[in-house]
Amino acid sequence: MNQASQRRDPHAVRRRGRVRFFMPPEWNEADVHRLRKAIIRILCVLSVLAAGLTAVATGAQASVPNRWGFAHVNLTSGIPDPAHQAGSWAPGFNVSVAPGGVGQTYVTFPQLAIDGGVVHVTAIAQTAYWCQAQKWGPVGADLVAVVQCYKYGGGPVFTPYSIVFEQSTGILPAPQAFGYVHHDGSSIVTQFNSAGPANSVLPVVAGVWNVTLPGLGSSGLAGNVQVTAVNSNQPARCKVGGWSSALGAQTVQVRCHNATNVPLATGWTLTYQRERAITGAAVPPKNFAYTFDNTPANPGPYAPVPPQVNYNSQGGTNTVQTAGLGQRLVTFPKVGVLQDHVQVTAYGTGPEFCNLVTLWNTSGNVAIVRNVVCYNGGTRVDQPSLSTYTSAF
Structure with a gap:
């Protein structure tokens, strides 16, 4: 045709x-x-x-869209402090706690069942206590984290603590950056890097590792780091031993010790944040801040420098000042909104560790951490530390 x-x-x-x-x-x-x-x-x-x-x-x-939750665990059984718990679960759910052995608690984050991610824990006590993660993972529709607390020397003891879980994927535009590593002492269990490359861990000597987060670099120190020990078998505590920044990567040293001051090969988690909340959520809250108290002999109040380690999402100036030997009062202005959360980590090459002497205060859009307290053995000492604050909103 x-x-x-x-x-x-x-x-x-x-x-x-x-x-x-x-x-x-x-x-x-x-x-x-x-x-x-x-x-x-x-x-x-x-x-x-x-x-x-x-x-x-x-x-x-381009976001970091996955799951997160935090809580102030102030009891061994039931629903902990509602003013200081929040997460990516639907309305109507709550964090719950169940007892285990002496000093051991099971924390259930509702509707967060997923493999991977990281957990950070900070003890809240008026003496030389710390808390460590033992394990975490999905149980039915929920995520359960097991936490064990000790006093210096290794005796198990219950003390209140703050705990955060988060799991992330995706890419972030610079200068925002976020990354984490869960290491079991010999190899990486899970990791995340918001620039895309794989993080790496290099053992140095017993109880010391160098962690490289490529693509998250900066021209000088910028951001914040949190480290927590992970061990199901014995007392362990970990800290930031050192930190350097270059345009190509952040390099962080992790140092861990046993129940006293002996270096220990153990598991640990590390999170690096820059202009993002410690929860790493897809849409970050409007209110979060972090600081690096890198001159603990300064009576203050002072604003740590460089400014990039003293970030405040609402443009406030975070300050640090002495509150007694080994105690530092940290103020995060303009961002204090309930429900909220705080984590702290010690910094330095020695065996020192830090906790919170009591629950932080949130009022008038100001969050006051009274105090970060650091120890060498059972003695309070002035020690550099890293603190991070976030609201759920």
Whole structure:
């Protein structure tokens, strides 16, 4: 059939680009015209939907969209402090706690069942106590973290503590950066890097590791680091032994000790944050802050430098001042909104460790940590430390 006869035959196969129409014998030219318009409308809708799905996928990749939760565990059984717990679960759920052995508690984060992620724990006590993670993982629809607390020397003891869990994927635009590592003492268990490359861990000597987070670098120190021991078999505590920044990577040294001051090969978690909350959520809260008390002999109040280690999401100036030997009062202005959370980590090459002497105070949009307290053995000492604060909002 030639083109002229094809135009004359209203029942012929018609081509429009790659789309072929077959016209049934009972159809006329008006029917074909309506069909063509309908197909064009459908193609337009599909094009819009495809563009929207691409935008959603790109946005999800550019965020850190997964699961998080925090709590102030002030009891061994039941629902802990409601003013200081929050998470990515739906409304109507709560964190719950169940007792284990002496000094051991099981913390259930509702609706967060997932493998991987990291846990950080900080003891809240008026003496030389610390808490460590033993393990965590999905149980049914929930995530359960097991926490064990000790006093210096290794005796198990219950003390209140703050705990945070988070698990992330995706890419972040610089200068924002977020990364973590869960290491079992010999190899990486799970990790995340918001720039995309894989983090690496190099053992140095017993109880010491160098952690490299490539792609998260900065021209000088910037951000904050938190470290927590992970051990199910014996007392262990870990800290930041050193930290350096370069344009290509952040390099952090992790140091761990046993129940006294002996270096210990143990598991640990590390989180690096820069202009992101410690929870690492997809849409970060409006209110969060962190600081590095790198001159603990300064009576203050002073604002740690460089400014990039003293970040406040609302533009406030965080300050640190002495509150007695080994005790530092940290103020986070403009960001104090319940429900909220604090973690602290000691810094330095020795066996010192830090905790919170009591629960922080949140009032008038100011969060006051009274106090970060550090120990060498059972003695309070002035010691550099890293503190991070976040609200759920």
